[in-house]
Amino acid sequence: MTQEQLIYTFDQFKHASEYVSFKELASGHINDTFLIETKAEPFFIVQRINHSVFKDVPGLLSNKVSISRHIQNKLSYLSDEELHRQVLRFVQAKNGDYYHKDKHGDYWNVMIYIKDSVTHDVVSNAKIAYEGGKLSGNFLNLTSDFDTSNLTEVIPKFHDMPYRFWQFEQALKVASEDRKSKARVYLLKVAELKEEMHIIQKLKESGQLKLRVTHNDTKISNVLFDKHDNGLCVIDTDTVMPGVVHYDFGDAIRTICNTAAEDETNLDLVHFNIEFYRAYKKGFLEKVASTLSPLEINTLPIGAKTMIFIMALRFLTDYLNNDIYYKTKYPEHNLDRAKNQFKLIDSMVHQMDVIKTKNVYSMD
Incomplete structure (x- = not known):
């Protein structure tokens, strides 16, 4: 350019x-x-x-502009300066x-451009996680009354679990014996988790989970902060579509709570950071709990596990397909990414007693 x-x-x-x-x-x-x-x-x-x-x-x-206008109207009580720092x-x-x-x-x-704003590629402390949770929760809260039928589904079936399994099964049919052999342990994990990983999908399809506006790409780099790490604004709304709350909560947890890079090959370094989980959840629920049902809140942990799994499945599918979607730097790159996400699931499961609180509305 x-x-x-x-x-x-x-x-x-x-x-x-x-x-x-x-x-x-x-x-x-x-x-x-x-x-x-x-x-x-x-x-x-x-x-x-x-x-x-x-x-x-x-x-x-049209999605981006409509959502921005909706949020601006909701925050019209703010000064012009504050409004311009909190809304695209x-x-x-x-x-x-x-x-x-x-x-x-x-x-x-x-x-x-939002002046004097900064982004973080990784979460280095609990305050950043907490502030990120507040902004993501507030985005869902402010758009909770937006009619999702007015949104374009920009990436159809983006988080649709049956579709992702169908892609996986098609890849498995054409995969080389070498790649299937190297991925064998993880093929078994996919089979083991298949039923559980359809829980959120089934609740959505039955209407038990509300269809709402979701951001669908809630990594921490899509949040703007001020120089004191106070959250300002949610950005990169390209993937705003109808969805369920678990998409945004789960994808944020997947990226925020991994103690290692997404393609870290030393799996001993991959752990689920429970401190960041609790900080993010606290900020998130402070802003959006009033618009969520008890079922939505109670299923947030399985939503997080589901979103980690769906990325593991997508990486594994691409590996079986000879790396046609994600950019790779070496032949086993996608398999390593999948291994990383499955290890994150294991680490999360080992701490599930802490993650699941008796009071579903707990901010802790």
């Missing part, structure tokens, strides 16, 4: 700012994101949406849409 191309793209949106410089922000794995600095504040975020991953980009951006704001394109489609078929959107 040249400076001239970026300036041209930026100028397809309604702003009255004079461009000064840009820099690429490399934290994302799917989209291309740039910070535009202008002569006067505010600065802007310009983002190219990966339409190979997201097939309906106009629908995706999108800039309209000159054609009236909230995106620009360039001559190459790429889709772009522009957001207002």
Whole structure:
């Protein structure tokens, strides 16, 4: 992306700012994101949406803008300064849409940059976990009355367990004997956990779990903090879709509570951090417990286990498929990722007596 191309793209949106410089922000794995600095504040975020991953980009951006407006209306009692630090704001394109489609078929959107904000790629202390939980819970709380039928399902069947098992079974049919042999222990684990890992799905399908707005990518790097590690805003709402609360709680726990990197090969380093779990859960329930049913709260632990499992299953499936989805650095990379997630499940299970409290509403 040249400076001239970026300036041209930026100028397809309604702003009255004079461009000064840009820099690429490399934290994302799917989209291309740039910070535009202008002569006067505010600065802007310009983002190219990966339409190979997201097939309906106009629908995706409609989701983002609709949810942002809904949250802004809920927080209208805040000062303009506070509101602008706690909610994503999108800039309209000159054609009236909230995106620009360039001559190459790429889709772009522009957001207002949230000044003096920081992100964390890993959780280093319980306060960050707690603040992340508060923001994720508040996102669910503020959108609990949003009609999910107005949302586009940008990645169909994203957390659908039967679909993920179907993909796994198809991969197993074509996998090489060598790869099946190396993965044999984990193929047995999948079979052992299969019934339990459909609990959340069955509760959802029976209507016992409310279909609500979910973020679906609640890793800690998708939360903005101030310099004192106080939570500011949930970002990266590309995957906002109808879902159940367990998707957001579980995916956050999966990433926050692993004491090692997702592809750490020394499994002795992979443990489930119970301190971070309790801190995140405390912040999460402080904000959203009033809108959840007892069943939703009581099944949060199995929801966390399910979300860890679904990633283990996806990594294992890709390994059996000869690594066609996730980028890999060496032949066993996806298998190592799967092993890592299964070890995290084991560590969580060993602490389940602590995780499951007698009082389902416990903040501890």
